[in-house]
């Protein structure tokens with residue numbers, strides 16, 4: 001039994017916000033008619049959808065559909081050519097990545113990006129540092145408030161490692177962790193920034209069925225702590241099993257949006273995945 005199963009109620013944040021239900025439909029992130037071009041390639045073509053507080057939204061589509069580009073636009077890596085993205089009503093465009101993190105958005109990457117020569121605990125503490133208030137001077141002078149923040153950051157990192165189920169590996173170098181543990185560590189590090197929105201880019205890539213099942217439970221637990229989740233994932237069983245709603249992209253365009261069952265039965269989606277021509281769908 002994993003640590004998460006033993007202790008499913010480990011808090012992600014000191015005071016986790018009350019979980020809001022999807023029915024309240026309070027927008028968290030608005031992708032407002034976004035077009036994004038790379039030279040002649042239209043990676044996103046007038047993409048428009050809203051992510052509501054408290055939901056788990058799946059963003060799916062065949063290879064090259066524009067999912068990662070959409071993530072990158074949301075997290076400030078790319079600027080839309082047209083349209084805009086708003087987080088809690090504020091425009092994302094023009095904001096630096098650390099400002100977007102402070103606004104409450106965190107992400108993991110398709111290719112794991114950890115600090116391999118740092119321990120699991122240190123990797124998560126780096127995430128917690130995003131909210132430190134004391135200055136470099138305080139740190140250099142070793143002022144008491146700096147120590148207090150250090151201690152709190154460490155305690156929070158320990159809690160998060162327990163939450164994602166790898167607390168026993170906290171003093172291990174990240175490079176020595178198994179693939180599945182590294183993916184969990186990435187999630188813990190993202191959670192350490194106290195996100196309102198967690199964007200997961202193919203978190204189950206390379207997982208076996210048992211690991212996928214555990215990940216599914218972890219994603220639900222994250223949402224139950226009040227964190228809204230955006231999930232890019234190729235594994236349809238996982239997407240259908242965990243999301244509240246799904247947005248489907250194909251060739252940079254939104255071709256469907258709705259409940260998992262609606263999307264699964266949508267002829268355009270079936271065609272996109274099976275490669276059936278449009279007029280036959």
Ligand SMILES: Nc1ncnc2c1ncn2[C@@H]1O[C@H](COP(=O)(O)OP(=O)(O)OP(=O)(O)O)[C@@H](O)[C@H]1O
Pocket residue numbers: 038041042043061062063064065066067068069070
């Ligand atoms: N930096 C870039 N420069 C030029 N073209 C790019 C760039 N990033 C993505 N593209 C192109 O934009 C389109 C969308 O790519 P994107 O990686 O967003 O798709 P995806 O849905 O995430 O695919 P996958 O499931 O394979 O990761 C593709 O045609 C891709 O080649």
